[in-house]
Amino acid sequence: MRYAIRKAVAWTVGIFCAVVVFPAVAVADNPIVQHIYTADPAPMVHNGRVYLYTGHDEDGSTTFTMKEWRVWSSADMVNWTDHGSPMSLATFSWASTNAWAGHTIQRNGMFYWYVPVTNRATGRMAIGVGVSNSPTGPFRDALGRPLVENGEIDPAAFIDDNGQAYLYWGNPNLWYVRLNPDMISYSGSATRIPLTTAGFGTRTGNPSRPTLYEEAPWVYKRNGLYYNVFAAQCCSEFIAYSTAPGPTGPWTYRGTVMPTQGRSFTNHAGIVDYKGSSYFFYHNGALPGGSGYTRSVAVEKFAYNADGTIPMMTMTTSGPPPADTLNPYARQEAETIAWGSGIETEPAGEGTMNVGWIENGDWIKVKAVAFGAGAKSFTARVASGAGGGTVELRLGNENGSVVGRCAVPGTGGWQNWTNVSCPVSGATGTQELFLRFTGGSGYLLNMNWWQFTS
Structure with a gap:
């Protein structure tokens, strides 16, 4: 954050103290980053740490003004290390604007960061791929051109147990391609997943979009079941999910993960397991100056229900308890x-x-x-x-x-x-x-x- 905005955090804390609610603020750990605005969390576990890939809302934004992506990491889920910005719009010579919600995945010692940007030549949203041999970058443009381009956004990658990788994305539709082992090309053509009310819930009042699916798919597998957690309805969005017996469906709608709340009309989810627990990442507008265009990433610890369903969660200021201790005798x-x-x-x-x-x-x-x-x-x-x-x-x-x-x-x-x-x-x-x-x-x-x- 620039000087005026970051000082607003300290000023707000001081005001809270004056009205005797400061202790709640003092122990807060959500949002997990306070010195800049962050959005669209994409967590990844690698070598004993959680790496968190986010967008960066510029200070004072009144639209989605985003020029770079950021990386953070933690070994304990409460102390987060700022690794800076290892990738930006300038990484992609063919991109003009909109460093929006991406996703990073590791394969064969390389890290692939799929991101939506505006293609300068066509004016449409397209998906590029950054690649690095380190989870913290720097990342370079793997292709020098888009991987896929159909004007839609919010890529998320998933590698199945058999080694087949998939890339999902889409708003207003939901698409996937089967990625090749090199992770920067794909076989066949883009396939549109049918958006049925049985698969993705029923939206009312919008005949052109009969299901709840809006954007931001997050696909993963747990105990043989495939989950698709997504931003639902608009606007404001909430987080919902569907499950399937396979990576491409058929999907069955399962309900709400996080209802509409917070000072942001969008939300974006990411889920990982780490050190024996499950964690749900999302964003809101909780920092001073926060809004739907100046968002901040937060996280909650949760446990799946016995039948594998995801419990409903609400936003907190406390965040999760420490998953480990920090060693002060190491640098x-x-x-x-x-x-x-x-x-x-x-x-x-x-x-x-x-x-x-x-x-x-x-x-x-x-x-x-x-x-x-x-x-x-x-x-x-x-x-x-x-x-x-x-x-x-x-x-x-x-x-x-x-x-x-x-x-x-x-x-x-x-x-x-x-x-x-x-x-x-x-x-x-x-x-x-x-x-x-x-x-x-x-x-x-x-x-x-x-x-x-x-």
């Missing part, structure tokens, strides 16, 4: 955040990302930090093009007990990095850690990473 990226107030992120000159635009009173929360018997010292990689500031280490909340203070000097530039260290006392057990930044006026410092010693 942690500063942009690994459960909740941030006032901060932003940017590409770091040393690689990865750094937290920046830090001012007096800004803070970062990190959840489920496992200090164990106790931390002895704290080291951070910092830079400052001004006079520096102080990093206060607090437990419990941003005004909690101080267990350490690290002074950060001016370093002569916002990417001139140095390490600072300070003693720590009283950090034991598993805690919520707050890095609170203090100092004079203006921007104080940037932070790249941090690490405790035991």
Whole structure:
């Protein structure tokens, strides 16, 4: 978010405090990213982490103004690492606008990101493919042209147990192709799945669209049953789902997953299993300035019913409990955040990302930090093009007990990095850690990473 919008988050928190509802805000972990608007979540589990691929609604958007895609990851479902933007409209030389809802899947050590964009030559929505050998990119255009183009949107890929891959997409229709093993070509032609009321529910008041299916299919398989979770009806949308005995149907409508709610007239779902639990991703307009065009991704933990049906869920501000603890004695990226107030992120000159635009009173929360018997010292990689500031280490909340203070000097530039260290006392057990930044006026410092010693 730009300065005015990101400060609105801190301002709103302050107002909530004044009316004595601040504790609910302080413990909130939904939406899972607070420093920019995110939309259209596409989660993927790989090598013990959840990678989350999202769109990016530009600040102040009054339509779907989207120019890039973003990547985040987590090992515990509460602290999310910002990996920046490894793919944008500029990745596709043939695309002009609309970096809309995509989906990433891994095969044979490569990662394929299917995205809808406007084809400059035709003016229609088309689906391109970005490819990378890393889940965090950078991604390049795999084809130099669209994979498919029929003016429809919202691709989602699925690989069946027998190795056959499928790409689904569509609004107002629902299409699929059988992808070849290279994941960037397909056999046969695009097939339209019949949208019947038995398969996708009944919509009233719109004779041209008799079923609930609107867009954003999310297809996966569980215990031999195929699920298609989709955005239903318009507008506002809710999340519904259908099941089938095979990847192409016949589909049977099963009901609502998440009813219409939140300050967004669209929704977009993604479901994964991770560390023995199931998680449902969606978006809403919950951040300050949020709307149907400035959305934010959130997540809920859930359990399937005994018969395999999906329970109905509602949006929460709390989000899921930690799926694991965070090890403070391993180096942690500063942009690994459960909740941030006032901060932003940017590409770091040393690689990865750094937290920046830090001012007096800004803070970062990190959840489920496992200090164990106790931390002895704290080291951070910092830079400052001004006079520096102080990093206060607090437990419990941003005004909690101080267990350490690290002074950060001016370093002569916002990417001139140095390490600072300070003693720590009283950090034991598993805690919520707050890095609170203090100092004079203006921007104080940037932070790249941090690490405790035991």
